[in-house]
Amino acid sequence: KxxxxxxxxxxxxxxxxxxxxxxxxxxxxxxxxxxxxxxxxxxxxxxxxxxxxxxxxxxxxxxxxxxxxxxxxxxxxxxxxxxxxxxxxxxxxxxxxxxxxxxxxxxxxxxxxxxxxxxxxxxxxxxxxxxxxxxxxxxxxxxxxxxxxxxxxxxxxxxxxxxxxxxxxxxxxxxxxxxxxxxxxxxxxxxxxxxxxxxxxxxxxxxxxxxxxxxxxLQGSQLPDSSQLQQYSVRCEEEDKFLLIYTLLKLGLVQGKSLVFVRDVDRCYRLKLFLEQFSIPACVLNSELPIHSRCHIISQFNQGFYNYIIATDEQGLENPARHSQKTPEKGKKKKKKGKDKEYGVSRGIDFHNVSNVINFDFPASVESYIHRVGRTARADNPGSALSFISHTELQMLAEVENTLTGEGSHDSVLKPYGFKMEEIEGFRYRCRDAMRSVTKQAVKEARLKEIKQELLNSEKLKTYFEDNPRDLQLLRHDKDLHPAVIKPHLKNVPDYLSKTQRQIDRQKHFHVCFSPDGYFSFKQKLKISKII
Incomplete structure (x- = not known):
C-alpha cells in the first residue's frame, strides 16, 4: 500500500x-x-x-x-x-x-x-x-x-x-x-x-x-512471512530437550526476551527447577497463580525485569473445538483443581518485544502452534520461533507444515536448526546430574510453595503496593524455589569444558543464533572462556 x-x-x-x-x-x-x-x-x-x-x-x-x-x-x-x-x-x-x-x-x-x-x-x-x-x-x-x-x-x-x-x-x-x-x-x-x-x-x-x-x-497468511518471522525445528528426544535448552540459555545462543512453552503445569516447574540448578532464572506463568500475580508477571516481563517466562497454553487452546463440544458426564463429579478457567497465555496477552518463542514441547494442534508463535514478530517487529521435536511429535509437525505451506508443497516453513548435538555431549552429565534432583516430589513442593508465595504477593499487590507503586518493582516472580538440592558446581562452566567450546569455535562451526533485534542468519557462536 x-x-x-x-x-x-x-x-x-x-x-x-x-x-x-x-x-x-x-x-x-x-x-x-x-x-x-x-x-x-x-x-x-x-x-x-x-x-x-x-x-x-x-x-x-x-x-x-x-x-x-x-x-x-x-x-x-x-x-x-x-x-x-x-x-x-x-x-x-x-x-x-x-x-x-x-x-x-x-x-x-x-x-x-x-x-x-x-x-x-x-x-x-x-x-x-x-x-x-x-x-x-x-x-x-x-x-x-x-x-x-x-x-x-x-x-x-x-x-x-x-x-x-x-x-x-x-x-x-x-x-x-x-x-x-x-x-x-x-x-x-x-x-x-x-x-x-x-x-x-x-x-x-x-x-x-x-x-x-x-x-x-485483513489476514493474508496466518503468520508473518520469513522476512519477519524465522521458524526453526530441531529433532531431539526427552533428555536432549533439557540438554539443548541448557546450552541455548547458558551459552547465550538465545538472546532477548523469550517465551518457553511446555505441555502442562508440572512441566513448567520441572523445567524451572532444572534451570535453577545452573543459576538461570525464569518465572512460571500458569492458571494456578492468582490473577494479580499473573498480570504483575506479565508487566514485569514487559518492562525487562527478566528474560524468560515458562508457560503452558491451557483451557481449550490445544483444541478449542473439543472444549466447546464437551459436556460433563452425568453422575460424575468433576475433579476440582485450583486452576482458573479464564486463563490464557498463547492468545490475546500483549507480551512486549518478545524476541523468541521456544516450543520445548510441540503443541497438540495447528491452531495452538499459530497462537504460540504469534507471541513474537508482532506488528513490524522481527522474531524467531524454535520447536523441539521428538519422534512422537513428528505427525503434528507435518500437520503444521501442511497448514502453513499448503498440501503438496515441498517447501518447509520450519527450517532445520543448524545445531549438532554431538558438540555439546560434554554438558550431558551435568544435565543428568541436575535432572536427578528434579523429582516428582520436588515439583509438587515447588508448585505448593509458589502458590503460597504468590497468594501473599497477590494480597500485597491489592493493598500496600497500590499506594507504593515504586516498591511494586521489588516484588519479583523469578526467585529460586529451591525444593531440589542446588549443587553449586553446576553454576559455572568448568575450564576443561570451556576449552572444548574454544576448540569448537576454532573449527568454525556455525550455528543459528537469536538476538534481541530479531534473527540474524548464521553467526559464529559458542565462544566462551568462563561463564558465571
Whole structure:
C-alpha cells in the first residue's frame, strides 16, 4: 500500500484529546486494521474483523468507542454504561482496560473505564458499577453474575458491544453465559467482533450479535512471512530437550526476551527447577497463580525485569473445538483443581518485544502452534520461533507444515536448526546430574510453595503496593524455589569444558543464533572462556 493512500488518524475526524493521546503513545499512523475499521465504526456500522494477533485490533475498536462516547456526551450528560467489551481471559481484560486508559489520558473525566473481570467478590465490585463507568470490560460469566445480582443494567443505556478474541469465547466455556446476557441488552446497538480466525464459533456469534455487518478480512497468511518471522525445528528426544535448552540459555545462543512453552503445569516447574540448578532464572506463568500475580508477571516481563517466562497454553487452546463440544458426564463429579478457567497465555496477552518463542514441547494442534508463535514478530517487529521435536511429535509437525505451506508443497516453513548435538555431549552429565534432583516430589513442593508465595504477593499487590507503586518493582516472580538440592558446581562452566567450546569455535562451526533485534542468519557462536 502506497504511503500517499494511507488514511492518517487526524483525517478520521477524531476528537483532539484522542489525537493527543495517540501522539503521546508515539503512533504516527494507523495499522491496516485501524485504518479500515475506525472510519466504518464511526459511521455506525457493525464489524466482523479478522486480523492477526499484534495487528492493533484493540485500538481499532477502542478508538471508535471513545469517540462515540465523547460525541454523545456533548448532548446527553447523564452518566451511563454505554459500551461493553467482552474478553475470554482476565489478563486480556486488564490489558484492554490499560489500553483504553492510555487512549483516554486527556479525557479521563469524560470517559471512564472499569475492568470487572478479576476475581474480586461481586459485592466488592458493586460500588464500581454503581458509578456507571462509560465502558465496562469483563468476561461473559462475570457480566452475567452482576446482571443476576442486579448490579448491572444494560437494557436502556448500552450503545456498543465488543467481543474481543471472539473465536476463543465458546472454547473457554462462555457459550451459555453469552447467550444469557445477550437477552439483557437493548434491541439496537452497534457491535464489533474481533477475531484472529473465522471458525464455526465466530460464525455462530455473528448470527447472534451482528446486524448486516461489514466484514474485514485483513489476514493474508496466518503468520508473518520469513522476512519477519524465522521458524526453526530441531529433532531431539526427552533428555536432549533439557540438554539443548541448557546450552541455548547458558551459552547465550538465545538472546532477548523469550517465551518457553511446555505441555502442562508440572512441566513448567520441572523445567524451572532444572534451570535453577545452573543459576538461570525464569518465572512460571500458569492458571494456578492468582490473577494479580499473573498480570504483575506479565508487566514485569514487559518492562525487562527478566528474560524468560515458562508457560503452558491451557483451557481449550490445544483444541478449542473439543472444549466447546464437551459436556460433563452425568453422575460424575468433576475433579476440582485450583486452576482458573479464564486463563490464557498463547492468545490475546500483549507480551512486549518478545524476541523468541521456544516450543520445548510441540503443541497438540495447528491452531495452538499459530497462537504460540504469534507471541513474537508482532506488528513490524522481527522474531524467531524454535520447536523441539521428538519422534512422537513428528505427525503434528507435518500437520503444521501442511497448514502453513499448503498440501503438496515441498517447501518447509520450519527450517532445520543448524545445531549438532554431538558438540555439546560434554554438558550431558551435568544435565543428568541436575535432572536427578528434579523429582516428582520436588515439583509438587515447588508448585505448593509458589502458590503460597504468590497468594501473599497477590494480597500485597491489592493493598500496600497500590499506594507504593515504586516498591511494586521489588516484588519479583523469578526467585529460586529451591525444593531440589542446588549443587553449586553446576553454576559455572568448568575450564576443561570451556576449552572444548574454544576448540569448537576454532573449527568454525556455525550455528543459528537469536538476538534481541530479531534473527540474524548464521553467526559464529559458542565462544566462551568462563561463564558465571
Amino acid at each position: 502506497m504511503e500517499e493512500d494511507t488514511v492518517h488518524f487526524h483525517e478520521m475526524g477524531l476528537d483532539d484529546r484522542i489525537l493527543k493521546a495517540l501522539a503521546d503513545l508515539g503512533w504516527s499512523q494507523p495499522t491496516l486494521i485501524q485504518e479500515k475499521a475506525i472510519p466504518l465504526a464511526l459511521e455506525g456500522k457493525d464489524l466482523l474483523a479478522r486480523a492477526r494477533t499484534g495487528s492493533g485490533k484493540t485500538a481499532a475498536y477502542a478508538i471508535p468507542l471513545i469517540q462515540r462516547i465523547l460525541t454523545s456526551k456533548q448532548t446527553v450528560r447523564e452518566q451511563a454504561i454505554r459500551a461493553l467489551v467482552l474478553v475470554p481471559t482476565k489478563e486480556l481484560g486488564q490489558q484492554v482496560q490499560t489500553m483504553i486508559r492510555q487512549l483516554t489520558a486527556f479525557c479521563s473525566r469524560d470517559v471512564r473505564v472499569a475492568d470487572i473481570s478479576g476475581k474480586a467478590d461481586i459485592s466488592a465490585q458493586k460500588p464500581i458499577l454503581m458509578e456507571k463507568p462509560d465502558i465496562v470490560v469483563s468476561t461473559p460469566s462475570r457480566v452475567q453474575a452482576h446482571i443476576n445480582a442486579q448490579n448491572l443494567q444494560l437494557q436502556t443505556s448500552l450503545e456498543m458491544l465488543v467481543i474481543d478474541e471472539a473465536d476463543l469465547l465458546f472454547s473457554f466455556g462462555f457459550e451459555a453465559d453469552l447467550k444469557s446476557l445477550l437477552c439483557h441488552l437493548p434491541k439496537i446497538y452497534q457491535a464489533f467482533l474481533m477475531s484472529a480466525t473465522l471458525n464455526d464459533d465466530v460464525q455462530a456469534l455473528k448470527e447472534l450479535v451482528l446486524h448486516n455487518p461489514v466484514m474485514l478480512k
